[in-house]
Amino acid sequence: MKFINLKTCNxxxxxxxxxxxxxxxxxxxxxxxxxxxxxxPSMNVIKGEGPNIMVMESDFEKAKELIETNMEGEVDELNR
Incomplete structure (x- = not known):
């Protein structure tokens, strides 16, 4: 079970x-x-680092689609 980064948040x-x-x-x-x-928290802005949403590799596409569909405007950019 491998987890991968879906999104780095602000x-x-x-x-x-x-x-x-x-x-x-x-x-x-x-x-x-x-x-x-x-x-x-200031390092999130300066370095472009922040909390990462980690999902199972097998769920990545489903998670990406869910966020793009249901959270339009709330998510700037997914990592893949």
Whole structure:
């Protein structure tokens, strides 16, 4: 079971909204870098790093489609 990065978010709030939508659809996911982005939020902007939404590789396309369809305007860019 390999997890891959679906999206790098601007902040933890955005990441948790996306995580909630994915979990509601039965997609296993977690937020990587959640705590460090809370400690150093300015680094998210400066370095372009932030919390990452990680999904199982087998769910990537379903998750991508779900976000693009249901969260239009809330998600800027997916990582793949």
């Amino acid at each position: 902040d933890v709030i955005e990441a948790n909204i996306i995580k909630g939508h994915l979990q509601d659809e039965g997609i296993q996911c977690y937020i990587a870098n959640e705590h460090i982005s809370n400690l150093l």
